[in-house]
Amino acid sequence: MPYHIVVCGSIVPDPLQTLEPVTSPTGPALKNELMLPAVLDPWAGHALFEAANLAKQHAGSKVWFVSMGPKAKLQQVMMTIAQKVPFELVAIDGPSSGFTEASEVAAALADAIQTIPGLDKAHLLVFGGWESASRGAGVTMQMIGERLGLVDQFQGVDKLTVRADGSLEILERIEGGKHQVSTCAGTPALLGWATGNLPEPPNNPQVGMLNMRTVMPALQKAKPVKLAGEGLAFASVSLPKQRRETRIVKDMAPDDIAREIVEWIKKD
Amino acid sequence: METILVLAHTEADGSLGKAALETLGAAKTLSASLAGSTLVVGLIGTEVQAAANQIAAAGAARLLGVAGAEFAQPRYSSDVLAVEALGKAAAATIILAPATSRMNRVLAGATQRLGGRIDTHATGIAAADGKPAVTRWYYRQRMEAVLSRTQRPWVVALESGCSAAFAGAAGQAAVELVPVALPAAHQRTTVTGIQAPSADEQTIRPDAKLLFVAGAGWTKKQADGQAHAAEAEQIILGFLGQTKSSLGSTKSLVDLSGEGQQVLKFMSHLNQIGQTGATPRHAKGLATCCHGEEPHTVGWRFINERRAINLNAACSWAQGKADVLYVADAFAVMRKVNELLAAK
Numbered sequence: 001m002p003y004h005i006v007v008c009g010s011i012v013p014d015p016l017q018t019l020e021p022v023t024s025p026t027g028p029a030l031k032n033e034l035m036l037p038a039v040l041d042p043w044a045g046h047a048l049f050e051a052a053n054l055a056k057q058h059a060g061s062k063v064w065f066v067s068m069g070p071k072a073k074l075q076q077v078m079m080t081i082a083q084k085v086p087f088e089l090v091a092i093d094g095p096s097s098g099f100t101e102a103s104e105v106a107a108a109l110a111d112a113i114q115t116i117p118g119l120d121k122a123h124l125l126v127f128g129g130w131e132s133a134s135r136g137a138g139v140t141m142q143m144i145g146e147r148l149g150l151v152d153q154f155q156g157v158d159k160l161t162v163r164a165d166g167s168l169e170i171l172e173r174i175e176g177g178k179h180q181v182s183t184c185a186g187t188p189a190l191l192g193w194a195t196g197n198l199p200e201p202p203n204n205p206q207v208g209m210l211n212m213r214t215v216m217p218a219l220q221k222a223k224p225v226k227l228a229g230e231g232l233a234f235a236s237v238s239l240p241k242q243r244r245e246t247r248i249v250k251d252m253a254p255d256d257i258a259r260e261i262v263e264w265i266k267k268d
Numbered sequence: 269m270e271t272i273l274v275l276a277h278t279e280a281d282g283s284l285g286k287a288a289l290e291t292l293g294a295a296k297t298l299s300a301s302l303a304g305s306t307l308v309v310g311l312i313g314t315e316v317q318a319a320a321n322q323i324a325a326a327g328a329a330r331l332l333g334v335a336g337a338e339f340a341q342p343r344y345s346s347d348v349l350a351v352e353a354l355g356k357a358a359a360a361t362i363i364l365a366p367a368t369s370r371m372n373r374v375l376a377g378a379t380q381r382l383g384g385r386i387d388t389h390a391t392g393i394a395a396a397d398g399k400p401a402v403t404r405w406y407y408r409q410r411m412e413a414v415l416s417r418t419q420r421p422w423v424v425a426l427e428s429g430c431s432a433a434f435a436g437a438a439g440q441a442a443v444e445l446v447p448v449a450l451p452a453a454h455q456r457t458t459v460t461g462i463q464a465p466s467a468d469e470q471t472i473r474p475d476a477k478l479l480f481v482a483g484a485g486w487t488k489k490q491a492d493g494q495a496h497a498a499e500a501e502q503i504i505l506g507f508l509g510q511t512k513s514s515l516g517s518t519k520s521l522v523d524l525s526g527e528g529q530q531v532l533k534f535m536s537h538l539n540q541i542g543q544t545g546a547t548p549r550h551a552k553g554l555a556t557c558c559h560g561e562e563p564h565t566v567g568w569r570f571i572n573e574r575r576a577i578n579l580n581a582a583c584s585w586a587q588g589k590a591d592v593l594y595v596a597d598a599f600a601v602m603r604k605v606n607e608l609l610a611a612k
Contacts, residue, residue, distance in 0.1 A: 013407075021411050028413065098406045099413075102376070103385060133408050137388045139376030146348075146380040152457050153344040155373045158537075171463060174369040177472025177538045178464040180342065185456040195537035231385065231418040235401060239411050240569070243588035250581055250595045257577070257594045258604035261554065262612075264575065265478060265511060 001166055002060030003187065004120045005051040007087070008109050008128035008144060009044025011069045011077045011096050013037070015133065021237040027229055028099045028237040038073045038096070040081050043129025047193040049201060050160065051127045052085030058162070063087040064119075066112050068105060069096035071219055078215050083208035084201045089218040090116060094225035098134030099234070104227040106143035112223070113148060121148075123187050130155045130173075130192035138192065145190040152184045155192040270305040270400070272298060273360035273421075274328075275351060277342070277370050278313030284322055287366035287428040292326055294393060294431035295364045301395035308332065310354035310446075312347065314340040317443055324439030332357050333443045338450050342370035344377065345454040351378035357446045361420040362400060364393065367427045375425055384421035391430045409547050409569045429549040429570070471508055471515035471534055478513035479550040479571060480504070481541065484520040485557025485578075487531040490599065497531050503602045505534065510609040514550065516541040541568075555590070556598040577601050 013019060013036040020031040030036065040048070048065060055061035065087040067074060074091055082089075090112050094105075113119070113126070126145060131138040138155065145153045156173035163169060166186045171179040173194050249257065274295045276288035284292075292309070299307045309328040311319050316333035323331075334350040351374055355363055365371045367389060379386040391412075392403040401416045402424055464470065486500040508515055517539040521532070541548060553571035557578065568574055574590040576583070577598045594601065 015408075019407055019410050030407075101385070103380070106380075135406060136408055137376075137386070138372055139379070139386050139388055142344075142374070142376035143380045146377045151345040151348065151454055153373070153377060155344075156369065169460075172369070172373070173538065174342075174462070176464070176474055177470060178462050180369075180459060181461045181463055182343070182457050182459050195540075233416050233418075235396070235414040235416065237406070237411055237413040244574070244591055246588055246590050247592045248581060248595065249592060252594065252596070254596050254600035255604050257596050257601045258608055261575065261594075261601070261605055262608045264573075265552070265554075 001162075002058055002062075002123060003054060003125050004062055004064075004123050005055055005125045005127060006064045006066055006113050006116070006119070007044070007048045007051045008066050008126065008141065009048060010041045010067060010132050010134060011038045011073055012041045012098075012133040014039050020239065028234050029097060033097065034070065034073075038069070038077050040077050041129055041132045041134070043131060043133075043193055043195070045081075045200070046196045046198070047127040047129055047191070048081070048087065049085060049198045050193055050196045051125075052087065052201070053198055054125075054160065054162070055086075064090055064116055066090040066092070066109055068092035068094045068108055068225065070094075071222055074222070075219055078211075078219070082211035082215055083203040083205060086207055086211060089211075089215045091218045091222035092225050093222040095227060096134070098132070098136070099229075099237070100135070100227045101229045101232055102135060102137055102139045103143055104229070106140045106147065108225045108227075109140070110144045110147035113144070121188055124148075125187055126150060126190040128192055130157070130194050141190060141192045148188075148190075150188055150190045152189040153192075154182065154184075154189070156194045157191045158194050158196055160191060270302050270361045271308060271359055272302075272305055273308045273310055273355060273358040273363045275310045275312070275354060275363055275365040275371065276319070277347075277368070278311065278316060278319045282313065282315055282318040284319045285366070285368070286433060287368050289323075289433035289435070290428060290431045291364050291366040291426050292323060292434040294426055296326065296434065297431070298362075298364075298393055298395060298400060302398070302400065308358040308360065310334070310358060311443070312339050312350045312354070317441075320441035320443045322438050323434060323436065324441040325436030326434055330358065331441050331443045333445050334448050335445060336448075338455070339448075341459040342373065343457050343459055344374050345457055346450055347374040348377045348381065349448050349450065349454060351375065352381045353446050353448045355382045355421060357444075361422070363421050363423040365423070365425050367425040371425055375423055379421070379423045382421050382423075384423055385417050385419045386423040386425070387415070388425040390424050390426050393424055393426065405569070468509075469534065472538060473512060473514040474548060476512055476514040477551045478511055479516050479541075479548055479553040480507060480511070480513045481516040481518070481553065481555040482521060482532070482535070483518045483555065483557040485598065487521065491597070496599065499599070501532055501534070503599065503606060504532070506606045507602060507609070510606065514548065515539050516546070516548065518542065519545065556602065
């Protein structure tokens with residue numbers, strides 16, 4: 001059965017960058033936000049790679065990648081991601097900040113999905129990360145699902161198996177390192193991915209060239225979106241101040257360190 | 269005048285879990301500090317009377333319930349209808365819920381249905397100038413924000429371990445059952461079970477006092493020029509078995525497993541803490557063979573006492589993040605730790 005898989009993903013600052021909040025005219029922002037190198041959100045990346053893998057296994061399937069961010073940043077990230085797996089980009093020119101209002105982002109993404117030409121909603125799978133490395137709320141995908149009328153939703157997904165009858169078996173993360181196993185009659189459904197099971201695909205220049213034929217036009221015609229953040233007020237945004245006085249123990253024998261650690265563990 | 273609805277689901281035995289009781293505790297405190305506010309509780313489960321009795325002394329103006337066999341399963345399609353119905357029945361302006369996997373799966377969708385706004389992973393909610401304000405972290409626990417909203421209903425999912433749990437005496441409570449019809453379109457998904465490692469193999473223990481973090485150093489070449497992954501496994505599992513601590517890992521180590529390098533067989537992405545992993549809450553944390561750059565240390569944000577073992581004295585752990593940094597060979601130290609624990 002061919003699937004139409006729409007993957008929603010944001011771009012986030014490279015995790016190795018030092019982040020500092022500042023106050024901008026529109027609310028909180030990151031210092032030098034436009035200068036920070038961006039990457040595809042890690043969980044969105046897992047969702048994209050899982051989507052591509054599923055599409056590969058089911059002939060006739062297609063993957064769209066829907067993303068909102070400043071055009072220049074999206075282009076920078078696409079130069080890397082487009083070499084990984086085949087997809088068609090649907091770009092929205094808007095902020096990628098973690099301080100944006102999730103419901104407004106969800107509305108913009110859902111609108112973009114609904115305008116994808118030829119999208120077969122009966123065979124639709126909407127993928128995304130279960131959270132992001134920016135806002136990290138885990139709410140945008142659910143709201144997109146509601147706007148698209150999808151009532152079979154799964155979050156923290158680590159595995160999707162398509163069974164012979166077209167039904168879906170899904171493993172979702174729950175508390176204590178366990179997975180909840182569910183079966184869903186079939187599409188349409190929404191899956192917010194955790195890490196999945198696939199490694200990051202290697203760069204493939206041929207895939208990159210193929211993708212870039214649609215990426216550049218998609219970026220050029222990206223619809224601009226302004227998010228008002230209506231009714232939301234930040235009283236403060238700050239870095240944690242706590243700095244510990246670290247005792248550095250250099251010359252203690254391993255046996256003595258072990259004794260000290262055991263005493264520490266045993267102490268209530 | 270706020271109407272504060274505390275949402276909770278029952279556990280398998282029909283009772284309310286720790287996270288639900290903590291949320292109720294936080295809601296009571298908030299209600300007390302917001303003049304004229306009303307506290308309502310909404311319960312979801314196969315049967316909710318026992319849970320209602322458990323919190324009979326909470327002082328809720330109303331106890332609402334959505335009950336039935338179809339609400340036993342943590343499933344989006346049924347839970348979203350239950351949460352929506354409870355929100356409407358309570359005419360709630362603020363909805364507080366524990367950040368369990370069941371609630372996290374469904375709260376935002378229900379918020380969309382209720383026309384409200386939502387904040388999740390909140391670590392606190394308190395009244396400031398007579399208005400509620402939520403504290404939560406952004407950019408994976410790297411910066412903390414305090415925010416407020418004018419839209420209602422405002423749904424807030426509270427993280428566990430951030431509030432004192434309600435501990436009143438049980439009694440007899442009167443529950444108003446809210447009927448919820450489940451159309452066929454909402455019954456396409458069935459929860460068929462739980463996959464969990466056996467008790468001996470389970471390395472993630474959210475309620476453990478100690479978090480043990482293993483870094484990629486365990487798989488690197490040691491002083492003899494050889495890697496000793498098998499011994500590393502033995503030492504780590506031995507320690508976990510004796511202390512019943514929870515195992516965390518750095519991204520670099522679990523990525524090695526995902527790339528097909530079977531380094532530590534028991535390690536998976538579920539163990540990962542930090543920038544792209546979990547941020548668990550434990551009283552103590554012991555880090556071994558890992559470095560403490562900012563993206564990794566976000567996993568330690570909620571660990572009270574922190575110690576580390578590392579061969580590098582210039583490790584970032586020495587930069588004010590750990591209480592004690594032992595500059596030593598983790599193999600030698602942990603081997604001896606296991607010996608001492610076994611002898612006691």
